Amino acid sequence: MKLKFKWIYTLLLALSMQFSFAQEKTVSGVVSDASGPVPGANVVVKGTKNGVQTDFDGKFAIKAKVGDVLVVSFVGMQDVSAKVGASNTINFKLQQGNTLDEVVVVGYGQIKKRNEVTGNVTTVNADKIKAAPMVSVDQALQGNVAGLQMATTSGTPGSTQDIRIRGRNSINAGNDPLFVIDGIPMINSNFSGSSNISSLSTLSSIAADNIESMTVLKDAGATSVYGARGANGVILITTKKGKKGDAKFSLSSSVGFQNNAVAGLRPFTGAEKKELLLEAIYNTYGTTYNFTEDGALAWATTNLASGTSAMRAWIAAGSKEYDWTKLMKNEDALINNLDFSVSAGDDKSTLYASVGYNKTEATVIGSDFKRISANLNYTRKLTDKWDLKTSINVSDVKQAGVLEQGAFFSNPNLTRYFMSPWNAPYNADGTYFLPATGLHNSLYTAKNNIRANELTRLMSNNSVSYKISKNLTYNGGISFDYTMNSYKGFNDAIHGDGVAYGGTSSASVSRNFNYVAQNSVDYRLALGENHKLDFKGLIEFQKNKLNFISAYGEVLPLGFTNVANAAANKDASSSFDDWSNLSYLGIANYKFQDRFLLDLTARREGSSRFSEATRWGSFFSVGGAWNVDKENFMKKLSFVDLFRLRASYGTTGNNSIGLNEFQTLLGTSSYNNQGGMFPSQFGTTGLTWEIQKKLDAGIEFGLFDNRITGSVAYYNNNSNDLLLSLPMSLTTGHTSQTKNLGKLNNKGFEFELDLDLIRSENFNWSIGGNYSTVKNEVTDMPIVNGTRITITGGTTRTEIGHPVAGWYMRKYAGVDPANGNALWYVNGVDGATTTNYNTAAQTWQGKSALPTYSGGFNTHIDLNNFYLDATLYVAGGHKVYEDWAAYTQGQGTTTLVSYNGSEPLLARWQKAGDITNVPKVEYVATAGNAQATSTSTRFLHDGDFMRLRDVTVGYNFKSDFLSQIKLDGLSFSLRGTNLLTWVKDKDLKYDPEVRADGFTRLSSPPVKSVVFSINVKF
Known part of the structure; x- marks a missing residue:
């Protein structure tokens, strides 16, 4: 009996335990x-x-x-x-783990897992974007995206960037990528009020702290949904949204300083300029008039009084050195950024709001940048079927620019190189030295002249969605992008550009209104567990309107700077441009067991840039992927976490040409105070889309618990029916006509590899990188009057079998050791040489202006609460031409008297037997040296360079410490950008990061910076 009771008790206890466990x-x-x-x-x-x-x-x-x-x-x-x-x-x-499973935005709000994407896309996350100290957010992409090349057009804060995705896809039409913000195509262009001053990018109006991610779409499978506008790639910007939970606040502040990334060409000191001028006088007159080099000064004082007066005055004043390079610099230019945001949400609504302030000084005098911005993102679940999303971003940007788009005498970047070191910046009484003729004292003009842009931008994105049924959803939205720039220019009457006019004043207002309306339906269909299909149908209309008005006047009373105060030659001008696009889009996505993916896109698009008969174009893409790692036979390879093959093929169009180029137009003018008209444009019947056919294939992999991840891709882009500007006979009264002629090819490889070397709780170390190549080649050019067209400029040529605008010029052969005269190769390649520049042949000089390879390499280390990030950027395989070298490296009086020379001239030929590439200096050039600075490979340099793009050291405080001070997060970081630059060609003294055309410019160079940041969450 006792045994039986014990058994029952045990059974009940077990049942009780089992019940409690359940x-x-x-x-x-x-x-x-x-x-x-x-x-x-x-x-x-x-x-x-x-x-x-x-x-x-x-x-x-x-x-x-x-x-x-x-x-x-x-x-x-x-x-x-x-x-x-x-x-x-x-x-x-x-x-940190596998990034291949992350969710990415691929176009028109479509969100997919990485292993569901058939196109070639790369995403840069918020941390990298926010950390970049530049005011234009697109600069965060440099070195982080394979196949994307970026060059800084100017170091002036807010300037536009030259971005090329997979090379140059057109000769005369646009090559810039499309920017899309939260699914809406936006306007990104130079909105500066004057073509002569620093450019101003509309992207500089967006605070980096508001960006969640940027995704770059490169192949047809990814870009074709945007039709013509995606011809040169697409950059998707996703802004931050509110998240469910109590209100959480974030405050970030950064302060730092910046200087030029590269020292640049070093101008002569006063003593060096004196030495070379006297040597030039001796080389020209010494033998004829029988004086030694030491006697050149005495002889010149009597015989070349006007040509040497500045030098003699400098000597008489004590030979004091004046460093105009230093005078034009704003040393340790300040950077100050402050952002504050709040995020909150519940089951029905989310809210994200932020305000920000940025002030960035330029590294050159007279320029700075200020921005104040505010952002609001709000979502609301109105009912079980209706959802609302709305966002608004407003910003005001002020940019004090400089004259830097040409050889302007008030350009401080020109003054740095051209101003004579014999000229004192100030008079003895402390007032500015104001030369009556020639160069301007930029210290004075920077303070007294005005070059001011003020850009106000308002972006609003609004949409509603209605769930018609379980699998069918309607989405409707309209977005606005309003940009207004007010420009004011003023030239002082005392000194500089305004002297001859009694002072000048100019003003302009540009108002650009862009709106996009979209209506779409999404349908999801599942055929059992294995087959899933998604469909999207979309209609989109985009309209852009630009109004411009300007005014100008001369003769202003002292102390007044507005056009209204001008007393003479008042003038005004205005213009209006508009264009529109209408598109019909269909997308179908098919997935079989997460193994096979197929994406189909078809787009019919009409553009007002073409006539009614030719304005419609049809574009498509097909993309597929095979997730091989999902196959049963892969289970034996346990170390393989991801292995997938993908490929795409499709077409896109390009319509990035001037408005109304298909039309024959009349222009207006005046004669004898009477209005008149004249033929201003020839027009082209049948002008239509430039077509691009794009092929992309790639492999993606992840191994050993995704400790090793990477991808390899091959692309081949063919551009047909190029929108080519052809020269016309001047007897027609026109210079050119745009036609659909010519073909162009870009192809190359892209590689990405990331390695997690160490993973542990307290120590993590990863390295990674990307590398890409591009070969650009013209494959067809039109035949006109029996002759194949080539486009030849002073330094470049476009011809079948060569890159667009490849370098084409005479080849410099150095200096004749016997007499110091410049030499060129007779055949333009090698062998026999000549001192007669005009008898040397022009030919191809090997490489294009755009890099043929580029890449980025990075490392990340976590050690307890410390972290380290570093990124290295490389680019090369191209050539850079040193513009304005005839002034900075000339052998005669232009350099040695009128302006100033530079360090390379110190290696000039001086006596028989000298081996050098720098000819002798002469006061009057002999026949052998008269064209020593004319266009040739003497000033064409290898553009290969490597740059330490970023180094960041930071500290994140632990949660237990944060709880004691009632904070959710606290971190500090110190970031250096562009700290070191290595250049392959020792003769390239300018910054190697130049514009897409390959020319150095008298512009503010790229900058290096050191910035300290603090981030607080509460």
Whole structure:
């Protein structure tokens, strides 16, 4: 009896325990990473649909049973799991993991997992964008995207950038990528009020702190959804949105300084200029008039009084050196940035709001940049079927620019190189030295002249969605982009450009209004568990209107700077431009068992840039992918986490030409105070789209728990029916006509590789990089009057079998050791030489202006709460031409008397037997040296360079410390940008990062900076 009772008792106890184990309970905890709590992480019970997300403190609470396994996942992090035991609390620590599973935006709001994308896309996340100290957010892409090449057109804050994705796709039509913000195509162009001063990018109006990510679309499979506008690639900008949870605040502040990234060409000191001038006088007159080099000064004082007066005055005043390079610099130019944001949300609404302030000084005198911005993103679930999204971004930018788009005498970058070191910047009484003729004293003009842009931009994105049925959704939206720039220019009457006119004043207002209306339906269809299809149909209309008005006047009373105060020659002008696009788009995505993917896109697009008969173009793309790692035969290869093949082929169009080029136009003018008209444009019947056919194929892989990830891609882009500007006979009264003629090819490879060398709780180390090549070649040019057209300029030529605008000139052969005269190769290649520049042949000089390879290499280290990031950028395989060398490296009086020479001239030929590339200096050039500075390879340099793009050291405080001071996050960082630059060609003294045309410019060079930042979350 006792035994039986004991058995029953044991059975009841076991049943009780089993029953208690089967009961659900609430398990809570915190999810964090190295920087603190992780809001938005997914916590699920493995094998069930039971899941929650962490709040802004990284906290979660979920129903689970003892024995259940909780799995935590977050984009870019490794999944972490733990088994539920007796405790009701489980805390998770996330570490950096596989980025191939991250979610990416691929076009028109489509969001996919990385392994569901068939196109070639690259995403740069918020951390890299925010950390970049430049005011234009697109600069964060340099070195982080394979196949994307970027050159800084000017170091002046807010300037536009030259961006090329997979090379140059057109000869005369546009080559700039399309920028899309939150799914809406936007306007990004130079909005400066004058073509003579610093450019002003509309992207500089966007605060980097508001950007969630930037995604670059490169192949037809990714870009064809944007039709013609995606011909040169697409850059998608996604702004930050609110997240569910209590209101959370973020404050970030950074302060730093910047200087020129490269020292640049060093001008002569006063003593060096004196030495070479006297040597030039001796080389010209010494033998004839029988004086030695030491006697050149005495002879010149009597015989060349006017030509040497400045030198003699400088000597008489004590030979004091004046460093105009230093005088034109704004040393340690300040950077100051402040951003404040709040994010909150509940089951129905989310809100993100921010304000920001940026002030960045230029490294050249007279220029700076200021921006104030505000942003609001709001979403609302109106009903079970209706959802609303709206955002507004408003900013005001002020840029004090400089004259730097040409050889302007008030350009401080020109003054730096051209101003004689014999000229004192100030008179003895402390007033400015104001030369009556020639160069301007930029110290004076920078202070007294005005070059001011003020850009106000308002962007608003609004959409609603209606869930018609479980699988069918309607989306409608309209977005606005309003940009207004007010420009004011003033030239002082005392000194500089305004002297001859009694002072000048100019003003202009540009108002650009761009709106995009979209209506689309999305349908999802599942045929069993294996087949899933997504369909999107979209109609889009885009309209752009630009109004411009300007005024000008001369003779202004002292102290007045506005056009209204001008007393003479008042003038005004105005213009209006508009264009529109209408598009019909269809997208179909098919997925079979997560193994096979197929994407189809068709787009019909009409552009007002073409006539009614030819304005419609049809474009398509087909993209496919095979996730090989999902196949059963791959299970034996346990070390393979991801292996996929993808390919795409499609067409896009390019319509980036001037408005109304298809029309025959009349222009207006005046004669004898009477209005008149004249033929201003020939027009082209049948002008239509430039067509690009794009092929892309690639492999993506992840090995050993994704410790090794990477990709290899091949692309081949053919541009047909180029929108080519052909020269016309002047007897027609016109210079050119645009036609659809010619073909162009770009092809190359792209490689990406990332390695997690060490993964642990307290120490992580990863390295990675990307590398890309591009070969640009003209494959067809039209035949006119029996002759194949070539486009030849002073330094370049465009011809079949060569790159667009390849370098084409005479080849410099150095200096004759016997007499110091310049030599050129007779055949333009090698062998026989000549001192007669005109008898030397012009020919191809090897390389194009655009780099044929580029890449970026990076490393990341976490050590407890410290972290280190570093990025290296390389580009090369191209040539850079040193513009204005005839003035800075001339052998005669232009350099040695009128302006100033530079360091390379110190290596000039001086006596028989000298081996050098620099000819002798002469006061009057002999026949052998008369054209020593004319266009030739003497000033054509290898453009290969390597730049330490970024180095960041930071510290993230631990959660336990943060809880004591009631903060959610606190971090410090010190970042250096462009700290070091290595240049292959020692003769290239200017910064190697030049514009896409390959010429050095008298512009503010790229900058290096050191910035300290603090980020606080509460």
